[in-house]
Structures are given as structure tokens and as C-alpha cells.
Amino acid sequence: MSQIMDHGYHSHSHGNSAHSHSHISSQEAVKLYDPKKLANKGVRITWIGFCVNFVMAVAKLIGGVVFHSQSLVADSVHSFSDLISDVLTLSTVKYTTKKPNESYPLGYGKVETFGSLMVSAILLYAGLEIGFGSLFSIIGPYLSTATAKVMHALPFHDHSAGLDDLGSSAVADSLQTADINAAWLALGSIIAKEWLFRATKKVGEEMNSKVLIANAWHHRVDSMTSVVAMVTISAGYFLNIYWMDSVGGLIVALLVTRVGISGFFQSFKELIDKAMPRDDRRYMDIEDAINVHLMNMDRNILIKQLDVMPSGTNMNVVLKLGVSEFNNKYENQLTLNKMGSIAEVLRGTIIKDFHNVKNMSVQFISNDEVEEIPEDNRKENEIREKSMELKKEHKERRRRRIEMYTA
Known part of the structure; x- marks a missing residue:
């Protein structure tokens, strides 16, 4: 039987990931979004960016509806x-x-995590709704009334294109070109985002803040959707191509849908406690820190299994320790006090070094304990072993070539 010393059970990105919308952690949020610290340049530019983004988002929504622009919406x-x-x-x-x-x-x-799941679900629905409406605006004039009725019965359908009337009014709305004033709004958003990028980046460099610099680039990346809207609205207006604005709306809707799908599945995986991948930087940092502490405390103790589960901005850590299978003699010398001391020190130092680690479970397992390896882990281990073998073969061939040329 295994001897187990359990010392608690411990557990995020924007992450990480394509375009992430959870791009501030709890610590950073407290510092950069604290209204009581507006005297600080970093806090001030962060709040300015938040307010400007809010005003532009409202303006684009109203403008998109008034000027009949799906890409602006x-x-x-x-x-x-x-x-x-x-x-x-x-x-x-x-x-x-x-x-x-x-x-x-x-x-x-x-x-x-639950809040992120809800936001992602709303994003996903909005993206599908806008995308479906844009698609109908493009193909609507070529559809029969029967086909239009079928599309109207689907959960995602266009309310603004006149599908409720389904007759000539739907076709007329689909053929309507977006007002050029919508392009001016999109241009204003691009200028505002570019100004925010430069101002935030400048403050970030002055304060040597990686967070502010990352936020600055986030402003510039976000302006790309406004560029798409401006180009498609302008092209449709000047070339008198009614479906150009709808193409822009479809492109932006696909981007929004992609973000929604990515965020939804990431949040869902966190809710069911999916372990963090081992090539994640946070996982590797925790693993390295544990190995360093074990080397200082007892070189005979090894990591048998390490699982890190994201939980919002926090992390839960489950650590299983043991000795090498070739060192069974030392395993018999381990006492409960020794294992308890190592577990307590490890738990305290890791939680202290990593502020996002709020809880940690440390267990000792015996080499006699046979654990069934999950299929996914078995495949992952096989791939890793094959990769290591290929690297060894490559190094060996390289060593032989060097010896051949130097002989």
C-alpha cells in the first residue's frame, strides 16, 4: 500500500491562445484598474483606454444600425x-x-471561469447571428421564398434584413448599400486605437511594464477589425456593390465566432479540471521550482507525477513524489515525519513563490503501487520517447560525421 501525506488540494488564458480576451490577471487588475491611483501614469492611461474603447463601441453599434452597416455592428x-x-x-x-x-x-x-464561459457563449451567439445575417444579405436576392422561410426557421437568422416580411422588402434591404458615414466611424475607431497604442506603449516603456506594452499591442490588433469594416464599407459605397459591407460583416463575425468558440472550450475545460499541458510555461516553471527544492532537501526524492489545473487566474497543483525504482532500499528508510516535512516545506515554498497557486496537494507513492496510465498520457509518453530517441540518433550521426572529418 502507498503511504500518502496529503497537505491540501491546490489548483487560467486570456489566455492563452489565439486572440485572448482575459488578458489581465487579478494582481495586474488591482494595480492598473484601481481608480484611487489615477495619479499613476499606468493606471491613468489604462482607464483612458477603457473609456475610449467604451465610447467607440457604443458609437459603432449605433452607427452600424443607423447607417445599415453589418460590418460596423x-x-x-x-x-x-x-x-x-x-x-x-x-x-x-x-x-x-x-x-x-x-x-x-x-x-x-x-x-x-464560469463568467468567461457565459461571455464566450454570448460572443458565439452574436458572431453566428451577425454572420448569418451578413450571409443572407449576400445570397438573399438569389433565394426563393421557400428557401428564405427555411432559413428564417433556423435559430440564427437576420432580423435587420427584413426576413420577417420575406418578400420584396427583404430583397430590397439586402440590396441596400451601407452609408459612407459608417466608414468615417470605422476610421475614427482606427485613429483612436492607434493613438491608444502609441500612448500606452510609451507609458509602458517609461515604466518598464510588460503588461502595459502588451495592452498597447492589444489596442493595435483590435483595430484590424475596424480596418476590415472601413475598407468593405468604402468599397461597397464607391463601387456601388451592395454586398461588400456584408462581406466585411461576415469576416468580422467569423473572427468574433472564433474567439467565442476558443474561449468557450477553454473555460469548459477549466470547469471540468482539465490538466494544464506540460509544455505550458506556467507548468514548466512550477516543475523546475519543485525540482530545485527537492535537490536542496533530498536528492533521492523524485517527481512521479505533477498535475496543474487552471482555475480562473488561480491554479490547483497535485504533486506525487517517490524514489527511483532502482533505489527501493532508500524507500524503506523513509519515515512519515520525513515525508510530512518535505511535503510541508514544498507546499509552503511553492505557494509563496507562485501567488496564483492557492492550494497544493503533496502525496508520496510507493514503487509497489501500480497505477494505470490513462490512454492519452500513454500516447503522449510514447511520442515523447520517440522524439528523444530521434534526437539521440541525430546527435550520434552528427558526432560520427565530426569524427570522420577530423580523423
């Missing part, structure tokens, strides 16, 4: 998604930073 949805994600993170800071207790031993990180 889609762009506004994309802008609102960033704002909602930031508000979500800020509103859950007081929960995610709480310490675990008897009622919630894993902490409150899943509050943010």
Missing part, C-alpha cells in the same frame, strides 16, 4: 467583448483573491 460586438471581459475580471478580483476555506477548499477561481 460586428466590429462593435468585438469591441464590447473586450470591455465585458475586463469588467468580468475586475468584478471577480475580490473572489479569486480569497483564500481557500473549509467550504471551498479549492478557492474561488471558478467564479471567473
